[in-house]
């Protein structure tokens with residue numbers, strides 16, 4: 516497991532604490548809302564050298580604040596809002612990804628319209644030109660991005676990365692009772708080139724990684740089996756259609772004979 520002294524882990528810890536602090540300010544006292552995401556645009560070189568200043572900068576100046584998000588320069592803290600999870604509010608302002616990752620059955624929901632706030636675009640614009648290295652999205656989510664059918668935040672992140680080519684450094688603290696942690700972890704580890712998961716505070720990380728890997732294998736085996744089944748079905752269908760077209764041809768010939 517990566518040591519807490521690693522600058523990237525230190526940064527993630529600071530990001531998490533910053534998020535917690537802002538959440539307390541956003542939520543009226545007595546209300547409980549655990550889930551929040553904190554995201555920021557930074558390069559790895561920057562995290563290695565001067566990670567603490569990124570967060571200090573975000574605390575200064577004049578941030579945009581509402582009761583569900585805190586936005587400052589290239590950092591944002593977002594709560595869930597109505598039916599929208601923080602991950603979707605951050606990465607999917609038009610609902611395009613959500614359309615892809617949920618099934619028709621799970622779309623039947625009384626959702627409010629999408630808010631159309633492009634947080635990531637704005638954050639990218641505010642990435643300082645003098646900073647060296649490729650800007651990446653550093654994302655901490657209190658709960659592991661979910662596998663709840665009508666949200667599918669883990670799939671949504673995977674789809675976001677696959678379609679935009681954005682590199683993400685991701686971390687989370689807990690797993691919500693409605694989420695299958697191994698499955699979520701497996702989904703998020705399918706694109707290792709673009710998604711790096713770091714869990715500096717998680718004691719059972721090795722166990723999760725192991726379970727997620729076996730889950731991935733099962734998924735892969737399942738897909739292979741599905742492909743085989745699909746192929747067989749297609750073959751059967753082709754046979755059937757050939758048979759029925761031969762049948763039709765024979766019938767036509769018979770009809771022609773009778774009409775003569």
Ligand SMILES: [Zn+2]
Pocket residue numbers: 600602660661662663666667668669
């Ligand atoms: Zn979710």
